[in-house]
Amino acid sequence: MKQVYEISLLYDFYGELLTPSQQEIIRMYYFEDLSLAEISEARGGSRSAAHDLIRRSVEKLQSYEERLCWIKRFQKQAACMERIRALLAEAREGVEDPEKVRMILNRIEEQTEKLDLPVDERGGEVPDGV
Amino acid sequence: MVKIRLRRMGAKGKPFYRVIVADERSPRNGRFIEELGYYDPTKEPSVVKIDVEQAKKWLSQGAQPTETVQKLLKIAGVQ
Incomplete structure (x- = not known):
């Protein structure tokens, strides 16, 4: 299946x-x-x-x-987006507590940084002559 | 002969599959007799939802499931 x-x-x-x-x-x-x-x-x-x-x-x-690796990238981005949405919902609920919101914002930032990382080990390398 | 097949639906990158009953002679015109359920592999774990009673009824009347549908029917507890 x-x-x-x-x-x-x-x-x-x-x-x-x-x-x-x-x-x-x-x-x-x-x-x-x-x-x-x-x-x-x-x-x-x-x-x-x-x-x-x-x-x-x-x-x-x-x-x-x-x-x-487009599918791998797509799935990784989709997973990050899902976590970001969940964190945003959490932030909305805890809006009265600035410390909690700050913590959640940090976690959202971590997720966005993950989106920038190459999908595989080849992703970071630029072949000679390019 | 009547067949029970999967038919792919859904947007690009988000497929899901209907389990349909269709006449074997018109496999490609999009028509089908009845929808028995669906298979959604985008969920974790994947979702298999099949109307067991209707599926049994069609099987008892000689409808032929494809190999993939057979696997789904087994998961749904039909066969």
Whole structure:
């Protein structure tokens, strides 16, 4: 089940980098839940050709994420935003207590600093000649 | 034949999936006979909500679930 979700995210972020035919087969297999037999009937060609095209398209999407890490970044930002929202709600409740609000503001600042950090160890390095 | 499938819904980056009953002969025209529930993997832990009684009714009438739907039905306690 997790795989369907992962492929959906990969497609949302990198789908437009696939060819129209690769995009179509991913949508058919993962978004419409069609079987290989149904896909090969609709598109023409054999089941194994459909299977190969799905595998190659997924590998391409995965290789984009390995190199660009946009999904990882997106998920990290979403998690930080959620924590910031929770802290803001906490601050609103404790508005009578300046010390508490100051503490919460510090924690919000920590979260925003986390957003600036590179996602992986490669993120901080600039290749030679750039 | 009638099939029970998943159908992806939701915005970019926020997918969720409907569990639908649809005629096998018209898999791609968007029409479906009934919605049995949904699967939302964006929540932690992911949410599977299925109308167990309706699902059992369709299965007893010979509706064929896809492999992914079979897994969801098992989680929901249908099969």
